[in-house]
Amino acid sequence: MKSLLKGLAYVLAAAGIAGAAWFGYRYADKKATPPLVDKGRQTIPVRTAAVCTGCVTNSIKLTGALEAIRIVDVMPKIAGRLESLSLEDGTLVLEGTTVTNRQVIAVIDHRDIKAQLAQARAALETSRTAIDTAKVVLKDRLREKNRMSKLFVEGSTTEQQRDLAETAYEQAVTELAQADAKFVQARTAVELIQVNLTEAFLHAPMDGVVSAKYVDPGAMVNASAKVVQIIPMEELKFLVSIPGPYLRYLVAGQTTVNVFSDAAPEQRFSGVIARIYPAVDPVTRTATVEVRLTNTTDASGAWALRPGLYAEGRIILEVRSNVVVLPADVLLRRGERFLAFVIKDNQAETRQLKVGVRDGNLFEIVDGLKAGEQVVVAGQHRLTHGQPIRFAEEPGQQGK
16 A cells, blocks of 8 residues: 555656746747737737838957067177167167168267278288389380390390290289289278178168167177168068958958057058968967058057057958848847847737848848838837737838
8 A cells, every 4th residue: 555655655746847948938939939929918018110221240250469560679790889879860779760771870989890800901012002003013024025025026035035035024014013913902892891890780671660679889790690670661571360260251462451559549451361371270260361451640640550569450351232231229139030120910920031241330231121021129129929019100211
């Protein structure tokens, strides 16, 4: 008897649990789906608008970094004491100083080089004089050689005298060649020292701004030691990592990117993708995309964007034209579903919508509505399917 009662209790408990689950499911389904007919048949005032078509932009927002297009460290080719670090007009070269291409920005002490140059030029003049002397000697010995050859033919001199004159002439030719070689060597030495003297003056390699200063005037610097760093500011590059699935939308030279930075919150910087790096990071599965941006200055001359800053990029993947659109506040969301109400025979009719791209406050409606239908834009939160309605005002055109 006890076993029978115990089994009956189990059956009743299971039935109770099943019944509670069924009623819970029905309640949840009723909450998610508006009832077909409102029992009270209360007339609800609404405003409507005609469904229209428009243009939506499919885009993604990603954070990236701003970097300089080029970074050049100015380094001397000769060692010495840094004599000055200033422009030709006396302006000190500091971080933020604007420089132009080929402008002198620093000078290394070159007094010893100037002394070497003076000495080399003196040697050059000496070698030039030696050439002139050798030419005179050669001319004299050529004349003597010709004279002795004539006398030998006439029988007025010996063969030995003729040979001595010819040997002296050949020796003069050799001496002139040696003088020419020494002149070339002296001239090369002058040119080399002139190059070294030129290297004592450090020039800006491009138009830009000094971003770093490594040494001060008076310091000893070695060849290839960094003196200053220069970067261009007129144009920067924005580097952002793009997830692999979006790469098919991107075209270098065509895809537009709008960049926003907290450093210039009221400005939008537009550019196009300059390069799409070929390799995808195996860890993040993203590819680096480079966008070129034109920088701007304010009234005081300060640059709006600076290398090293983070920025947000809105990458326009595609533009869809002539599609059905609805404002986001018109749609009703029920879980994963989107609903809207249209008016049919002065009653609210529920439409389940398939949405596509969201562009700001606009949703692309892929299915569920057609252009021209009257959709409820105010009062829809109080409606149920089949609810009688009355117009709070005349239906207008969407967007008015």
